[in-house]
Amino acid sequence: MSGWHLAQLNVGVLQAPLDSPQLADFVANLVQVNAIADAAPGFVWRLRDEDGSDATSLRPRGPDLLVNMSVWQTLESLRAFVYRSGQHLEMLRRRREFFRALDEAHQVLWWIPAGHVPDLDEAFSRLGLLRLEGAGPAAFTFRDPYPQPVTAAATTTVPEV
């Protein structure tokens, strides 16, 4: 069993307020899509706000930017959920109804020691790295993936997931 897990952050700039008619279908699908993620092979953890259902109330970088962060056992298990599960792919297909196109990376992947719970500062620094330097071992994408580090993960004292 690998000592590394895969973390991901994706962000989206809302086209309209979350409670607007334009975002209705996105909001209506949230519970089900998150349930599919939770039950998907390889799923480890995802960011939730204090209400506990999802991260859509979090606004760490401005009122219009939604964030989503999760941890998976492998890149392939994340890829299967993101692009090969019907309901999530359908939401992605319609993403322009809900989110603006960005001229820079909106999604970043990075390897973490298994058991580590990433925070948003860490996630945004990885996104920043990707935007500045392009894909590399510390921050990459599905299109330009990088393998797990070959050295053993250092043991940490972060709380168990």
Place this chain on the structure above:
Amino acid sequence: MTAISSIAALDDPLRLRLYDYVCGQDHEVSRDEAAAATGMQRAMAAFHLDKLAAAGLLAVTFRRPAGRSGPGAGRPAKLYRRSDAEHQVSVPPRNYHAAAEILAEVAEVTGAEPAVQRVARRRGSQAGRAARAADPAASAADLVAASLAAQGYQPYLDGTVIRLRNCPFHVLADQHPPLICGMNLALIQGLLAEAAAGRLAARLDPQPGDCCVVVLDKSKDASA
């Protein structure tokens, strides 16, 4: 082996029939099954299947029949399936994929997905109108299946649902799933609107290895 040699391996009617049969199955195919399905002698089928494997068009695995293992279980069977490799030849040299990659990235960065879907739906409708005009008496399901087959989707029936074994845009879709799967869905929806007079619906339902789009009877479409 060069791409030209690989593709040239299909320039034989028997071999092509075997190749099409193997690619059309949802399971790995034995020499016996391929021979029976194509009306060939086993040795002849084995010879051609191995030529296709050597050309990189089919992939080979060895597997014991279910429930058999250990000494006396017999030799593992040699099984064939479609290779994952792509083989392309174009003369003079053409590289539409390189252009498609650039255009796909531009579409994503400029948020052009809705326009891509509109154009794809319109082109799908054109194809549907042409198919209907060419065969006015055909049933909706037959017309749609024939059109999808002609475009390389390799449709097959799974109960009452039409699934598609091949994605004609596979590598591009792998790199840009929301854009290309959205385009593909719109293309097929356009086709259905004209060729099936609104009686069939297309939805995203990716299954391992298959194209992400499925076609189903509108009355049975629970997500409508």
